[in-house]
Amino acid sequence: MTYVSADRVSGPSRRAALAGLVGGAGAAVLAGCTSQGARPANAPTPSGARSPQAQAGDPTPGAMTLFKDPAFNFNGLLALGGSGAGSAEVGEVLTAVNAINKAGLSSQTYVETFRKLGDQLMEPPEGSKPDDQTTRFRALRAAQYYGQALFFVLGSDDPGSEEDLYKAGRGAWDKFCDLCDPAPVKANVPYGKTPLPVWFFRPDPSNTRRPTVILTNGSDGQNVDMWTYGVPAALERGWNALVYDGPGQGQLLFVDQVVFTPTWEKVVGPLVDWLSKRSDVDASKIGLTGLSMAGDLAPRAAAFEDRIAALVAMPGCVDPWLGFPAEIRQILTPSKEETNEIWNKEVVPQLPPDAAATMKKRIEPFSIPAMLSAREGKMFTDFYTPARLIQSLKITDVVPRIKMPTLVLDYEDEQFYPGQAQQMFDTLTAPKDYVKLTAAQGAQLHCSPMAPQLHCEVVFDWLQGTLG
Numbered sequence: 388m389t390y391v392s393a394d395r396v397s398g399p400s401r402r403a404a405l406a407g408l409v410g411g412a413g414a415a416v417l418a419g420c421t422s423q424g425a426r427p428a429n430a431p432t433p434s435g436a437r438s439p440q441a442q443a444g445d446p447t448p449g450a451m452t453l454f455k456d457p458a459f460n461f462n463g464l465l466a467l468g469g470s471g472a473g474s475a476e477v478g479e480v481l482t483a484v485n486a487i488n489k490a491g492l493s494s495q496t497y498v499e500t501f502r503k504l505g506d507q508l509m510e511p512p513e514g515s516k517p518d519d520q521t522t523r524f525r526a527l528r529a530a531q532y533y534g535q536a537l538f539f540v541l542g543s544d545d546p547g548s549e550e551d552l553y554k555a556g557r558g559a560w561d562k563f564c565d566l567c568d569p570a571p572v573k574a575n576v577p578y579g580k581t582p583l584p585v586w587f588f589r590p591d592p593s594n595t596r597r598p599t600v601i602l603t604n605g606s607d608g609q610n611v612d613m614w615t616y617g618v619p620a621a622l623e624r625g626w627n628a629l630v631y632d633g634p635g636q637g638q639l640l641f642v643d644q645v646v647f648t649p650t651w652e653k654v655v656g657p658l659v660d661w662l663s664k665r666s667d668v669d670a671s672k673i674g675l676t677g678l679s680m681a682g683d684l685a686p687r688a689a690a691f692e693d694r695i696a697a698l699v700a701m702p703g704c705v706d707p708w709l710g711f712p713a714e715i716r717q718i719l720t721p722s723k724e725e726t727n728e729i730w731n732k733e734v735v736p737q738l739p740p741d742a743a744a745t746m747k748k749r750i751e752p753f754s755i756p757a758m759l760s761a762r763e764g765k766m767f768t769d770f771y772t773p774a775r776l777i778q779s780l781k782i783t784d785v786v787p788r789i790k791m792p793t794l795v796l797d798y799e800d801e802q803f804y805p806g807q808a809q810q811m812f813d814t815l816t817a818p819k820d821y822v823k824l825t826a827a828q829g830a831q832l833h834c835s836p837m838a839p840q841l842h843c844e845v846v847f848d849w850l851q852g853t854l855g
Contacts, residue, residue: 446800446831453484454492458745459539464836466535469615471840473524474531479504483532494542494744497535502552505532509559523566527611530559534609541751541761542744549762553641560610576631576661578654581643585631585658586610589667590622598672598854599627601658603688604636605679606647606707606752616678616701616834620843624851627668631658633684635752644755649779655688659695672696672854676846679834682796682804683707683780686811690788697853699846701834703795703811704804706781708774711749719778723771730770738766753777786814794849796842797823799831820849 445452453463463484469475483500490496508529511517517525533556540549564571569592575582590597600621602613613630621628632638633654635647648654655675663670674697677685683704689695708716718734720726738746743766750767751758753776757767767773793815797808812821822845824830830838 446802446826451837453481454488456492459487459492459497461832461836462535462538464832465612465834466531468836468839469531469611472615472619474527474611474615476528479528479532494539494741495544497539498543498545498552499536501532501536502555505529505536505555505559508532509555509562519566523563526559526563526566527614530556530563530609530611533559534611537609538607538748539744541747542741546747546764547762549758550641553637556609556611557638571630574661576657578634578657581634581639581645583631583633583654583657584638585629585661587662587665588618588622588628588630590625590627594666596667596669597625597627598674598850599629599662599668600674600676600850601629601631601655601662603631603633603655603675603677603681603685605677605681606635607748608636608679610637612678615839617676617843617846620847624847626847626850629658629662640752640758644758646753646755646773647776647780649687649776651684651688652691655685655692655695659692663694670694674699674850674854676701679803680704680707680710680780682808683782686789686793687780687782687785689791689793690782690785693790695791697850698789698791698793699796699850700793700808700811701796701842701846702798702801702804703808705783705786705807705811705814707804708778708781709807710803711777718770719774723769726771726774727769731768735766783810783814786811787816789815789817792818792820792853794820794822794846794853796845797821798833798835799823799825801833803833822849 447457447460447464451464452460453467454460463480466475467477467480470477470480483504487496487500490500506529508525512521512525533552537549537552537556540546540552564573564586567588569589571589572587574585574587576585600617602617604610604613610630610632618628618630633651634640634645639645659673662668662673673695675685675689675695676699677683678701682700682702683706685698686700686703689698718726718729720729735743747757747761747766750773751761753773754767754769756769757773760767795808795812795815801808808821812819824835824838824842824845828838828841830841835842
């Protein structure tokens with residue numbers, strides 16, 4: 388860990404770049420991702436998948452390589468990392484990994500294996516009558532495994548089951564929450580035409596005013612990830628924790644069909660309103676965290692919502708569009724017609740199945756037509772509209788507006804937004820700290836998938852020191 392205080396290409400050259408893209412589409416498309424399931428920039432294509440043995444410079448050496456394909460491997464590591472918070476079981480995850488590898492790694496085998504594991508955990512264990520604690524944590528692990536299956540379902544043989552699979556995971560999460568003591572307060576916070584579902588966790592049901600952290604998820608995480616990356620850490624320190632689905636996330640995406648918005652302060656503002664009215668919240672001590680792409684969303688909100696007392700970006704992200712490979716970004720032109728012609732006639736016909744599935748997954752939080760097409764097994768035809776929406780998430784110009792103390796996290800071998808955490812830290816004018824989690828700690832890669840406990844220690848020690 389290191390700790391510090393304080394042209395678009397046009398004409399023939401673009402055509403040449405596109406030729407390179409369609410010639411090696413798998414590598415280009417899979418080179419990055421908005422949150423989970425991405426391929427590190429230095430990873431080989433599926434046709435040249437690496438050996439599971441450690442290699443020089445490999446960010447996941449030896450036993451850290453569960454799958455030869457880095458996209459699946461990253462998700463498997465996220466599941467395994469949840470074990471420390473009770474949102475996974477080491478033996479269950481490794482047994483699933485072995486079964487998938489034996490059957491032949493693919494989206495289909497991954498989805499089938501983890502969905503089956505989720506289904507099993509929602510039933511009583513064989514040979515015993517479970518008490519509430521057993522049922523509770525089996526449901527939490529089921530939520531994790533349903534989430535694992537959900538991430539790859541668009542590349543499976545049954546992409547149309549996406550909404551049902553989301554609902555299975557949501558049902559497991561709600562069952563877990565109902566059995567917590569005290570159970571989180573569930574509510575719907577007004578937001579436009581579609582309210583935001585929230586889960587408000589408290590150490591106890593008294594009216595003691597406490598610091599509260601709002602936990603913001605990324606572009607493809609599920610509520611169970613907010614448990615792994617914050618809820619227990621908050622409760623153990625006597626804090627409240629608020630988990631919610633925003634536009635482009637969870638219920639709002641998969642059921643209500645609401646995509647991301649660049650004005651995230653309009654999402655966080657109503658949450659702060661709701662919290663400020665509660666007798667068990669110290670409204671002067673409300674912190675905001677943002678995991679993965681929310682390392683862009685939360686800072687955007689904090690720049691315009693001065694009731695936030697402390698901010699944590701995990702990692703700092705100032706331009707999610709740069710998380711897409713340059714070859715993909717070059718498809719976008721000022722003309723919607725030209726852009727979509729390039730996409731549909733020059734790029735889509737050349738995309739191999741794995742790259743096509745990745746693009747469907749990456750674009751769906753930004754385009755309902757893209758999501759609905761993907762569920763029918765089809766590729767979306769309008770690249771221009773979601774690409775422009777992703778571009779609009781750039782926050783370089785608003786970071787200097789942030790006034791509250793801010794912690795910027797970074798990760799060694801950050802594969803999605805390399806360099807952006809440092810850029811955010813350098814641009815901040817507020818009181819600020821920078822922490823880089825490292826491979827020496829087993830905390831490398833985006834969001835430290837193998838070290839969420841260490842991750843929470845860093846974040847909540849800082850929040851505790853900042854807000855008391």
